[in-house]
Amino acid sequence: MADLKAGVNQLFLREEELRTGMELLFYAYREFTAEPDEILEQYGFGRAHHRVIYFVGRYPKITVSELLAILKITKQSLSRVLGELVRQGFILQQTGVRDRRQRLLELTEKGNELERQLSETQRQRIARAYRMVGAEAVEGFRKVMLGMLEESDRAKFTPLAPPRLTAVKR
Amino acid sequence: MADLKAGVNQLFLREEELRTGMELLFYAYREFTAEPDEILEQYGFGRAHHRVIYFVGRYPKITVSELLAILKITKQSLSRVLGELVRQGFILQQTGVRDRRQRLLELTEKGNELERQLSETQRQRIARAYRMVGAEAVEGFRKVMLGMLEESDRAKFTPLAPPRLTAVKR
DNA sequence: ACAAATTAGTCAGCACGGTAGACATAAACG
């Protein structure tokens, strides 16, 4: 009887625990994007612009196809926002030297400023959370999040750092 | 000199650590929604339908305004998807007894089945991650995620469980 | 050298889910 009760209770805890995880992800993601969204609005941009700016800032000289592989959207979708960002002087395209078909993407100074402005609130939000809980909890957070990723995405984080794109011919 | 170098290094680690956090959130959220999205497609539904089904399942007898407060979308947006779900027999509306203006929402059996089907993949993904890392890391994850929320949302999780809506007149 | 594959871009059209404003109805409240 005691065993049965414990079992049921654990089942309940488990179910509740999993739901909590799902909801934490939902609420956290929404609040994580809320502040940048407001800033973007002032520029007539949306979340898609933010993502492009972020990853171009993260990986200077990234090619269009590498960016597509990260974002997992179609080139038509990317083209729309990337085109706006280039035309409005936030991103610079340089023809590749090794392969002149490639357009290597980079943030301009203007683009860099916007990137910093957009990500600042997010960095602060994470920094605040990290500070609140201590290094051990942060490590736990990192582990759980990694555990939720597919192998392919997980690879991007393996050494815990240097921003290198997966070995792609450049 | 040694101090300075350490300082710089810590700054780098910090920046890199924060970026890692941001990206973990981005990738995890995307993969978290990918599988349900495929299932939803078969029903002609989208992510918005999933959210409604999830929270109605989570809080049976929830009112429309409570649901709006959770989702933080406009009633016009909600109305579109909620209407479809009701008309197609996934959700039941009952007139409130205490307040007959309210429509208390509940999943039908059909709705419950869909909810289980949709959330199952997500529960498994979380369960897998939790299992991979152990209880301590899970607690760290929970703490960090809570730290990223606004006070208002955090309140929903405070006792670590019982699904009770914030004290709203019902 | 030339054909094939790759990289990038464009145009048109569609779906989804968010927004806003305006308005309607029923019920509760004071």
Added chain:
DNA sequence: CGTTTATGTCTACCGTGCTGACTAATTTGT
């Protein structure tokens, strides 16, 4: 009885995904 609240509807717009079809420049492989 007038006001407020809860819900719903109609219209229109926007951002951001998607597909399909097509073009151009460049590299690669035989």
